[in-house]
């Protein structure tokens with residue numbers, strides 16, 4: 164089996180690379196004083212990253228065109244004003260595949276880059292790109308985004324944006340210092356049901372929100388053990404890390420409901436993992452005795468449960484569960500003084516409207532609470548990845564760049580939501596000790612406005 168990429172030695176030491184990229188742009192990395200036992204707080208001015216500059220055409224370079232990257236490229240090839248100029252992947256055939264897709268769509272052939280793991284730097288150095296978008300394995304997200312911003316491009320990345328607190332801060336600092344955006348493309352914020360719930364929350368249907376729950380609960384055993392795609396890198400993270408390694412699908416929509424970084428912020432978390440049994444049990448059942456996968460030791464607890472509390476007193480329960488047989492769920496629960504919603508499958512209870520003590524289907528609420536973005540975009544999104552939400556998120560990003568808007572998801576969302584990876588690992592390692600969240604906004608959360616209910620042609624911020 165090819166060694167997962169996170170096990171291979173990168174050709175360049177990653178920390179040196181980050182330092183080098185910062186230094187080359189004349190960035191004073193020392194301005195931030197690090198406080199506290201776990202380096203959670205950095206003191207320093209939080210510069211405001213301005214809205215995008217409007218442009219007719221958005222010139223895009225894409226890094227990592229495996230499963231999800233190809234999906235995004237397919238969307239971009241359909242979105243008006245998106246110009247896929249360059250494509251990079253360590254596997255030349257994957258680059259050739261996207262070049263073919265572009266030609267089939269009647270678009271110019273994107274220039275290909277596939278000369279090794281750091282060839283994205285050559286692509287980022289091109290003058291004619293506005294945005295560098297990456298769907299590489301997790302460990303590459305921050306390095307690609309940092310280099311892209313240092314090269315004057317905006318950056319968009321698949322989830323999570325970062326695997327460590329250090330990377331989270333690097334994203335924030337580099338974004339503020341370069342004035343370029345780093346956007347984590349959390350597609351689940353744009354799913355139909357989550358957007359309807361956001362609309363319900365904004366309209367006060369649940370009253371004052373006090374609790375929410377989410378998760379990423381997806382039986383990935385077959386995928387993680389495969390010898391292609393995520394099988395080449397994802398399970399290797401579970402050999403080293405025990406915590407919530409994939410928090411943002413469940414957390415992103417909850418953070419929008421509860422105004423995280425926009426009136427409230429995460430204060431602290433505690434995290435606990437079950438034993439790691441699922442991967443070993445699967446390997447014993449599916450592979451012959453001599454197969455090396457039977458000897459692998461996963462340390463990633465099969466079910467990780469993280470509890471967070473916000474400064475304003477909302478509690479949030481978040482789970483990660485990818486190593487056991489089970490149907491898919493992101494939970495998507497939100498609860499307030501007037502009622503509760505829970506997803507997968509969707510159910511609702513509103514005091515005074517629902518039959519007492521009984522869940523009901525939210526179908527009858529649809530016409531009053533359907534999110535306008537979905538009403539407008541449903542047809543266009545039909546047939547696109549993950550029920551259409553991937554197309555809608557790509558459309559929103561390209562549209563924000565074209566219209567000169569502030570992006571729906573900013574670098575503070577990317578850092579705050581991704582920070583759960585490292586914070587949960589630290590808490591689990593410390594017998595579920597409480598760990599404080601950094602305030603990546605350095606106070607800006609107090610005045611930032613909640614995400615509004617926007618239609619396709621409306622910005623998220625005026």
Ligand SMILES: NC(=O)c1ccc[n+]([C@@H]2O[C@H](COP(=O)([O-])OP(=O)(O)OC[C@H]3O[C@@H](n4cnc5c(N)ncnc54)[C@H](O)[C@@H]3O)[C@@H](O)[C@H]2O)c1
Nearest residue numbers: 227228229230231232252253280298299301321322392393
């Ligand atoms: N938002 C979602 O719903 C969703 C769904 C699936 C995957 N993802 C995320 O998308 C990312 C990619 O996942 P995937 O399923 O497409 O995995 P994948 O393994 O199919 O694709 C990753 C691609 O990156 C390439 N690559 C690796 N290192 C590279 C480098 N240094 N430079 C250029 N290319 C490189 C690989 O060759 C591969 O083609 C991951 O972060 C994953 O978590 C998100």
